[in-house]
Amino acid sequence: MSTFYFIAFLSVFFSILVITAKNPVHSILYLILTFFTFTVHYILMNAQFLAVVNFIVYMGAILVLFLYTLMLINLNKESEPRKSNLVKIVGVIAGACFLAVIVAATKTLGTSQPVVLNNPGLGLVKNLGKILFNEYLLPFEISSVLLLSAMVGAVLLATKDTKTA
Template identity: 75%
Template sequence: MSLFYFVAFLSVFFSLLVIFSKNPVHSVLYLILTFFTFTIHYFLLNAQFLGIVNFIVYMGAILVLFLYTLMLMNLNQETEPVKSNLLKVIGVIAGGCLLVTLIASLKVSGNSEMVILKDPNLGLVKNLGKVLFNQFLLPFEVSSILLFSAMVGAVLLAKKES
């Protein structure tokens, strides 16, 4: 249980670094670390499939795309638009509303008990594969054929006439 709290602390710490980092590239790198701690949480909660998908999709694809986009944008202090005082006041009000919501959620969750799953093998990839390839085999294969035909169509559309 102490590992869970340590990873939760790291999640909050890295997410705060995402918000308060001045450099956007560093902010994206901290966001990658935050999503990595989420992946660890998924594995600790016995949801291996969600952990693997989070690792591959978010950390491997989306955040790398963010990083390359930020590096190609060449953000400078001179090109930063000046923000009005009204926008700053709206930001403070939105942050206050978020703080009130977080405090209220902590007060509500303080009275709850720990949830114990009836089936401890609920989030395992093995069980998902059994359901996917037994009950949902036909829709799975139809969707794979649909994705394959879309990929072939995209290649044919992008191919230059010779």
């Protein structure tokens, strides 16, 4: 149980560092650490498939893409537009509303009992694969054809017609 609280503390700590970091590259690196702590949480909850997907998709693909995109764009302080005072006031009001909602939500929760798994094989990939390819085979195949057609459409839209009339 103490491992859970330590990893939860690290998740919150790295999340705060993502928000407060001055350098955007450091912010993305802290976000990678935050997602790594989420992966550890998934492993502690016996959800190995979610842990692997979180590790591969979020940490391995999306955040690396963010990092490369951030390194390719030019972030000069001189080119950044000045924000008006109205935008700053709206941001403070929105942040105060968000803080009020968080405080209200934590007061209504109270204490909860720890989750005890009745089935220890609940989050295993083997069981997920059996259900996915037995009961949900048709929706799985339809979604794969839909994604394939979306990818072909994106490629066709991205290519330009080089013929001149």
